[in-house]
Amino acid sequence: MKRVLPIVVIVLTVVFVAVGTMRMxxxxxxxxxxxxxxxxxxxxxxxxxxxxxxxANSKDVNRSDFESELAGRNGSLRxxxxxxxxxTAVLHHNANEALVRTALSYSSAVGPLRDSRDLxxxxxxxxxxVVWPVQRQPKVPPQVIPVNYLRWDVVARGENEDWGAQNVDxxxxxxxxxxxxxxxxxxxxxxxxxxxxxxxxxxxxNASLVGTDGSVIGEETSFDKMSHTxxxxxISPFRIDFPGIQLKNVKSVRMQPNxxxxxxxxxxxxxxxxxxxxxxxxxxxxRGELINQSGQTVNIPHVLATYYDNNGKVxxxxxxxxxxxxxxxxxxxxxxxxxxxxxxxxxxYRVTVNHYSIARPGQ
Amino acid sequence: MRTRSVVLMLAALALSAAHVRAAEISVxxxxxxxxxxxxxxxxxxxxxxxxxxxxxxxxxxxxLGEQFMLKGEELRRAGRYIVVLEGGDxxxxxxxTADAPSNVAFLAQPSRVPAARPDAVSGxxxxxxxxxxxxxxxxxxxxxxxVPGTAAETRTTTSKDGVAWVRMPSGRREGPAQFTAAIGxxxxxxxxxxxxxxxxxxxxxxAKPSKNGIxxxxxxxxxxxxxxxxxxxxxxxxxVDGNGKSTVDARIKRGVARAELPPAERATISVxxxxxxxNEIRWGGGR
Amino acid sequence: MKRLPAGTLRFALLxxxxxxxxxxxxSLSNNALAANDNDSxxxxxxxxxxxxxxxxxxxxxxxxxxxxxWEAMTAAREQNRPDLLAGMFVGYAIDEITQAIESQxxxxxxxxxxxxxxxxxxxxxxxxxxxxQLRDTAQVEIQVLDGNSVVHxxxxxxxxxxxxxxxxxxxxxxxxxAVPSF
Numbered sequence: 056m057k058r059v060l061p062i063v064v065i066v067l068t069v070v071f072v073a074v075g076t077m078r079m080x081x082x083x084x085x086x087x088x089x090x091x092x093x094x095x096x097x098x099x100x101x102x103x104x105x106x107x108x109x110x111a112n113s114k115d116v117n118r119s120d121f122e123s124e125l126a127g128r129n130g131s132l133r134x135x136x137x138x139x140x141x142x143t144a145v146l147h148h149n150a151n152e153a154l155v156r157t158a159l160s161y162s163s164a165v166g167p168l169r170d171s172r173d174l175x176x177x178x179x180x181x182x183x184x185v186v187w188p189v190q191r192q193p194k195v196p197p198q199v200i201p202v203n204y205l206r207w208d209v210v211a212r213g214e215n216e217d218w219g220a221q222n223v224d225x226x227x228x229x230x231x232x233x234x235x236x237x238x239x240x241x242x243x244x245x246x247x248x249x250x251x252x253x254x255x256x257x258x259x260x261n262a263s264l265v266g267t268d269g270s271v272i273g274e275e276t277s278f279d280k281m282s283h284t285x286x287x288x289x290i291s292p293f294r295i296d297f298p299g300i301q302l303k304n305v306k307s308v309r310m311q312p313n314x315x316x317x318x319x320x321x322x323x324x325x326x327x328x329x330x331x332x333x334x335x336x337x338x339x340x341x342r343g344e345l346i347n348q349s350g351q352t353v354n355i356p357h358v359l360a361t362y363y364d365n366n367g368k369v370x371x372x373x374x375x376x377x378x379x380x381x382x383x384x385x386x387x388x389x390x391x392x393x394x395x396x397x398x399x400x401x402x403x404y405r406v407t408v409n410h411y412s413i414a415r416p417g418q
Numbered sequence: 419m420r421t422r423s424v425v426l427m428l429a430a431l432a433l434s435a436a437h438v439r440a441a442e443i444s445v446x447x448x449x450x451x452x453x454x455x456x457x458x459x460x461x462x463x464x465x466x467x468x469x470x471x472x473x474x475x476x477x478x479x480x481x482l483g484e485q486f487m488l489k490g491e492e493l494r495r496a497g498r499y500i501v502v503l504e505g506g507d508x509x510x511x512x513x514x515t516a517d518a519p520s521n522v523a524f525l526a527q528p529s530r531v532p533a534a535r536p537d538a539v540s541g542x543x544x545x546x547x548x549x550x551x552x553x554x555x556x557x558x559x560x561x562x563x564x565v566p567g568t569a570a571e572t573r574t575t576t577s578k579d580g581v582a583w584v585r586m587p588s589g590r591r592e593g594p595a596q597f598t599a600a601i602g603x604x605x606x607x608x609x610x611x612x613x614x615x616x617x618x619x620x621x622x623x624x625a626k627p628s629k630n631g632i633x634x635x636x637x638x639x640x641x642x643x644x645x646x647x648x649x650x651x652x653x654x655x656x657x658v659d660g661n662g663k664s665t666v667d668a669r670i671k672r673g674v675a676r677a678e679l680p681p682a683e684r685a686t687i688s689v690x691x692x693x694x695x696x697n698e699i700r701w702g703g704g705r
Numbered sequence: 706m707k708r709l710p711a712g713t714l715r716f717a718l719l720x721x722x723x724x725x726x727x728x729x730x731x732s733l734s735n736n737a738l739a740a741n742d743n744d745s746x747x748x749x750x751x752x753x754x755x756x757x758x759x760x761x762x763x764x765x766x767x768x769x770x771x772x773x774x775w776e777a778m779t780a781a782r783e784q785n786r787p788d789l790l791a792g793m794f795v796g797y798a799i800d801e802i803t804q805a806i807e808s809q810x811x812x813x814x815x816x817x818x819x820x821x822x823x824x825x826x827x828x829x830x831x832x833x834x835x836x837x838q839l840r841d842t843a844q845v846e847i848q849v850l851d852g853n854s855v856v857h858x859x860x861x862x863x864x865x866x867x868x869x870x871x872x873x874x875x876x877x878x879x880x881x882x883a884v885p886s887f
Contacts, residue, residue, distance in 0.1 A: 204669055205650035218796055218870065218879070221529040221609060231693065249692055253530070253614040253648045286669070287651040288618075288692035321650040321669040328680050331662035343662065348678075406665065448885055468856065470816040470849050472883065473801040475808045495801055498883040500816075502849050502857040509849075509857045513885045527833040540756075540832040544868070550797050552866060552882050579866055579887075581829050581838055583756065 084109070087153035087176040088143045090183035095159070098125045099138040111177050111184035121187060129380035130354035130412075136163035136378065152177045161378070165279065168378050195383050200350030204321035207255050226256035228285070228314045234369050237302035238394075242273070245294040245372045247361065248312055250285035255319035258285050260293045261311040266304055273297045280372050282359060282409040284319055291407065292361040294372035323349030325356065325381065325408040332393065332401065339398035341391045345408060347381035354380050357409035358389050365402040381410075443467075443503050448513040451496050451549050455488040455512070459503065466504040471514070472497035496551035516580075517547035519557050522606030524599045532616040533592050534643050537585040539563060539611055543599040545577045552580035560600045561586065565593040565613060588613050592645035615645035621696030623655070623689045628678055632657070632701060634687060635676040646673050651691060657701075659685035746822040747772040749839075754827040757834060763876075767837065767869065770876040771825065778802060779818045785810050795870065796879040819846035821860070825867075834871065840887050841865040 084090040090109055097105035103122040110116055127133025140160040147154050153176045161168040175186040212222035233246035244262045259276055266272040280294035330343035341360050347353050355376065362371040375391040393401065442460030449455045457467065461482035469476045469488060473495040480486045480503075493499070496516045502509040523544040531538045541561050545553040559582035564570035568591050575582045582599075588611070589595060597609045619642035625634045634655050639647045653675035657664045659682035666677040679687065684702035688695070747768045751759045759767075774793040781789040787803040794802060809815050821844035829838040842864055849857040864887055868880035 204671065207650070219523050219525045219607065219609070221526060224528045224530055251692065253651070255650075287648065289652040289667070290692065324666065324668060324677070326664065326666040326677070326679075328664040329662045330664065343664075348666070404663075407667065466851075468814055468849055468851065470814070470847075471805070472881075473804040473808075475805060475812050475814050475816065477812050477814060496882050496884075498861075498863055500847065500849060500857065500859070504851055504856045509859070511859075511861070513883065515885070525831065525835055527831075527835065542831045542836055552868075552880060554866065554884060579828060579838060579840070583829070583831060585756070585832060 084183055085181070087145060087148060087155050087183050090176050090185055091143050091155050091157055091174055092141060094185050095138065095141045095157075099141075101126070109184050110187045111179060112186050112189070115189050116187045120190065124190065127378065129352050129382065131378055131380035132163055132165070132168065132355045132376050133161065133378040136161040136168055139167070146173065150178070153183075163376075163378075165376050168376065170378075195385060200383065204324075204349075206318075206320045206322075208318045209316045223316055225314045225316050226250055226252035226254050226258075226285075226287075228252070228256065228258050228312050230260070230310055230312055231290070232369055233308070233310060235302065235305070235308055236370070238396075239298075240301065241296060241298040242300045242302050242305055243294060243296050244308060244310075245280075245292065245369050247290055247292050247369060248281070248285075249290045250287055250314070253287050255284060255286050255317060256314040257283055257317045258291070258312065258314045259283065260295065261313065262295045262297075263309040263311070264297055264300060264305045265307045265309065267306045269306070272304065273300050279357070280359070280374055282407060284317065285314075286319065286321060292359055292369065292372040292405075323347055323351060323353055323410070323412075325353065325410065327358075327406045327408060328386065330404070330406050332398075332404065338395065339393040339401075341393055341404060341406070342388065343406060344386040344388050345377065345381055346386050347383055350383050351412070352380050352382055353410045353412055355411040356381050356387070356389075357411065358391060359407045359409060360391050360393075361405045361407075362393070362397060362401045363403045363405075364400050367403075370400055371397040443501060443508040443510050445501060445510045445512045448515050449493060451514050451517045451547060451551055452490045452494050454490045455493055457486045457488055457501060459483060459486065459508075468502045468504060469499060470502070471495060471499040494549040494551075496547075496549075514551075516551035516553040516555075517549065519545045519553045519555075519601045520548045520604055521546040521550070522559070522599050522601055522604065524606035524609060526597045526609035526611060528611065530612040530614060531588045533588055533613045533641065533645055534590045534616065536587045538588040539586045539595075539597065540583065541586070541597060541599060541609075542581065542583045543577070543606065545580050545582065545601060553577070554580050557582070557601055561598070562600070563589070563595050563597045563611070565589050565591050565595045590643040590645075592643075615641040615647045616643070617641060617694050618647050618651075618653075618691045618696075619694075621653075621689055621691060621694055623687075623696060623699065625687055625699050625701060627681075630678060631681040632679040632685070632687070633676065634679060634689070634699075636674050636689060636696070638673040639670055639675065639691070647691070649673070651675075653689060653691045655679060655687065655689050657682065657685045657687045659683075659701075747775075747825060748823065749825040749827065751827045754830050756832050757830045759827055759830055759837075763834075767825075767827075767839075767876055771823065771839075771841075771867070771869070771878070774878045775820045775823070779820055781806060782809070782815065783817055785815070792872075792875070793877060794879075795872070795877040798878045798881045801881075813852055815850045817848040817850060819848075821845055837869045837876070839867040839869065841867050 084093045094106050094109035139162040142158040144156045145153055146156050155174050155176055157172050157174050159170040176183050228248055228250050231247050231249050235244050261276045263271050264273040275295045277293040277295050282291040326346040328344045332341050345356055357376050359374045364370045377389050379387055381387050444458045459482045463482050465482055467478045467480045474492055493514050496514050498513055500511050525542040527540050543559045545557045547553055557577045558574050559577055560574045561584045562570045562572050563586050571586050573584045575584055592613050592615050595611045595613050597611050599606045618639045623634050623636045625632050649670050651670045653668050655666050655677045657679040664680055668675040668677040687699040687701055749768050777789050777793040785806055787806045790799050824842045826840045828840055846860050848855050863883050866882045866884055869876045870879045
């Protein structure tokens with residue numbers, strides 16, 4: 056009995072490994088969807104050579120670009136995420152080619168990232184392969200870009216200073232608008248906050264909901280629906296969700312903005328170009344392009360959109376992470392879906408960009 | 419009768435043994451900090467005198483019936499002191515009061531303030547003597563606030579219980595304002611209150627074609643008092659054209675903000691900083 | 706032996722009882738501390754304070770922290786432990802009391818304080834909330850001990866000018882100066 060158990064475990068292990076390998080080695084997908092799934096199954100396992108075998112136009116596609124596109128590059132958000140799910144639907148199909156709509160879902164630290172592509176799949180002999188779209192990776196020409204934007208450092212009061220010595224004050228911030236709505240059975244507080252001061256600050260917004268009996272029924276703080284580091288005169292939207300608390304039970308809202316002095320840099324400047332609210336199928340999306348006007352790569356851009364009605368009131372705030380890094384002077388498209396119940400009332404909008412970057416040389 | 423007298427004497431002796439309050443000690447009610455104090459005692463013989471004060475306890479051997487001087491260095495801290503004659507069971511209390519004002523502890527707030535704001539700066543002065551005692555006698559304190567090179571704002575208030583306070587407007591000019599509190603010729607540590615520019619005033623921009631699009635640049639950005647709005651301040655340029663809306667959050671650099679917007683045949687370009695809106699340019703017609 | 710008259714005997718007995726009573730009361734006074742060590746009552750009146758009004762939470766914090774400061778001070782003086790002052794005293798006040806305790810240790814002489822209560826009147830609260838001045842009418846019992854022998858006891862009403870400044874999570878006593886009168 057003592058020897059039987061280890062032997063059984065070893066045998067089972069070998070069997071499972073073999074089955075797994077065989078599944079991935081299935082080299083003859085005999086349907087268009089099968090080809091797409093085979094390619095992405097290998098990509099999911101980070102077997103790029105295996106995935107590349109299912110590319111029909113391998114002569115035209117640079118292998119390194121193919122791998123970088125699927126795995127992410129330049130410290131982008133895609134680099135830190137993993138392919139979770141692949142859903143396919145054949146749009147049309149004949150004997151030798153098909154168009155397969157592929158919805159990819161990546162899991163990341165900031166939530167799921169979704170990507171959708173329409174992939175052309177062609178028959179080569181007995182098997183189907185994917186025609187991978189040829190995308191030339193933009194090359195940033197060698198150049199020197201002087202970076203002479205302002206940088207702020209903070210020197211706080213020392214321990215041995217006399218008791219009357221001042222410390223540097225936190226920046227003054229002010230909430231310029233606030234709106235409370237009910238969505239999906241919960242209360243949502245949103246608005247905008249401005250750094251009125253001449254120094255940068257790390258800003259958070261806390262909200263407390265006071266019930267009809269005067270007690271506090273909910274307390275939350277803004278998380279990622281705002282830019283937390285605000286430069287002087289910078290405006291950020293904020294949105295605080297209270298799931299499960301209905302607006303009719305809320306008598307009043309107490310807002311508490313907080314700020315603290317932080318070191319910051321005025322670099323980089325990111326332009327948001329060609330913003331448009333368009334209809335994509337059944338939904339409204341806000342599309343545009345981001346352009347990094349500095350000389351350093353912005354690894355993880357975070358797009359915040361604020362929507363206003365015809366009275367200028369903030370009626371919704373949402374955000375999206377772009378899973379590609381922003382190379383200097385290279386436009387990168389972005390897209391944010393707008394809630395269907397909000398879209399008809401949107402009169403104008405404002406897009407701002409937050410960013411997270413790996414420490415830059417000299418910092 | 420004789421028996422009764424004996425009993426009375428014995429009782430009196432017992433009472434005095436159990437509960438004796440003899441000997442004498444007298445001191446002035448109060449003395450100025452740092453000055454010697456004369457202590458008078460009654461009786462005869464020698465005794466130990468204990469001095470207990472707010473920061474000090476000491477013992478001295480004294481000859482009863484003679485004057486004893488407590489040195490001023492034992493009486494530097496203002497407060498209530500007790501002198502006790504040990505064995506003689508006599509005690510007295512006195513106060514040490516503050517000496518003449520010779521020092522100011524000064525609190526100034528805030529560290530940074532917008533220029534030309536009423537009652538924006540507050541100062542609190544604590545009048546002290548050379549031994550760090552609070553001087554409770556009313557004392558005039560002069561407060562002065564000025565950016566070097568400009569006229570000073572001056573206020574004088576009289577301290578109460580050692581505290582004088584003031585609220586003053588910030589000056590029109592930006593820069594490090596020196597804030598001081600003085601008693602006669604004694605000036606407290608200077609505090610610096612950084613006066614900064616307020617909101618941009620008359621925000622104006624110009625636009626011209628560039629190699630890659632439209633270059634927009636503001637005039638030097640100043641507040642309504644003429645102070646330059648600091649570098650790093652966000653200025654947002656917005657262009658609305660046939661391709662949608664484009665925005666660039668530029669930063670003021672060397673007093674101006676500039677950005678390059680995408681090319682467009684016709685566009686409306688506007689500029690804003692914080693909640694202040696500047697002029698608008700119609701590009702491509704009626705420029 | 707001749708028997709003493711009854712009146713004389715009664716008189717002697719009365720004197721004896723009175724003497725015993727006096728001696729018992731004297732010995733009681735030495736132990737009076739044990740009953741009321743922690744009975745510190747602080748009342749605060751904030752009417753008329755300026756230039757800033759005192760918030761309700763600040764008022765409660767002042768009462769709490771001033772009471773705790775006095776507890777800390779009486780314990781520190783009693784036990785010759787200046788470390789007990791940390792957190793409740795700062796600046797001039799902690800320096801002063803620490804010096805007092807150091808000299809107590811040197812001279813083997815202590816001043817023992819019993820806190821009988823405080824009536825505080827807030828007189829100044831700075832605009833930005835960084836300094837608060839109070840007038841304290843304090844009832845204290847003070848004993849002076851030479852070694853372990855009590856050489857002096859008194860109950861006194863002492864007027865203090867108090868300066869308190871805020872720390873991270875409490876108010877601290879920065880100055881505690883007795884004055885002849887307000």
